[in-house]
Amino acid sequence: MSEESSKAGPGSSVASHDVRPVSLDDVDRQILHLLQQDARMPNNALAAAVGIAPSTCLTRVRALRNAGVIRGFHAEVDPAALGRGLQAMVAVRMQSGARNRLAAFAQRLAARSEVLDLYFVAGADDFLVHVAVEDSDALREFVLEQLSAFTEVALTETSLIFEHVRTSSSRHG
Structure with missing residues (x-):
């Protein structure tokens, strides 16, 4: 992820619910559509x-950025190119007493550098934790040492x- 985009979590200022109310017209929607296709468009x-x-x-x-509609611009990099060719989604269930x-x-x-995206x-x-690691040993270590080792974690389930x-909907809103 780039410096401009950050990983959102509970209480993060980047979470989608922090978008200020804004009225989008057709031109704004066209701008957003084009930027989703190519954020580098001059x-x-x-x-x-x-x-x-x-x-x-x-x-x-600028107004769309200030309102939180545009959260940032970033390059989507293939994790395998960085030596992290194994990706997984890890579901994490917390202990009921750990809600605070x-x-x-x-x-x-x-x-954590292994974490690409974190969804509450x-x-x-x-x-749901989207991770990219070098191999199955690194994935096992991440799950055991970074997740399961903490008392507030009740359960993890890993899907490779x-x-x-x-999809076109993820690029075009």
């Missing part, structure tokens, strides 16, 4: 594509990711 090309002046486009993009430590637990996990979820589990296919 401002003048973006402005031309939506039919507004470059200065107006820049003002709109969820934010601290999430911050501790988000700081509803349902039987409390977190064989392949990730980015």
Whole structure:
């Protein structure tokens, strides 16, 4: 993840519920659609594509960032290229008495280099943790040493990711 995007957890200022109420018009929606397709699109090309002046486009993009609609720009890097070819989703269920430590637990996990994404979820589990590691030994060590070793963790369940296919809906909102 880039410096501009961070891993959100309970209490994080980046969580989606922190978006300030904003009224999006058709031009804003077009800008967002184009940036989701190519976040590196130059401002003048973006402005031309939506039919507004470059200065107006820049003002709109800044307003969308300030409102929290655009959370950041980042490069999506293949973890295998960095020597972390094994990915998994780890479901984590916390002990019922640990509810007051969820934010601290999430911050501790988000700081780990193995963690690509951290989701605080509803349902039987409390977190889904997307990790990328070198091999099965590194995955086992992460689950045992970074998750199961903590008393606030009641249960973990690990699912290996064989392949990730980015869908058009994940790129286009």
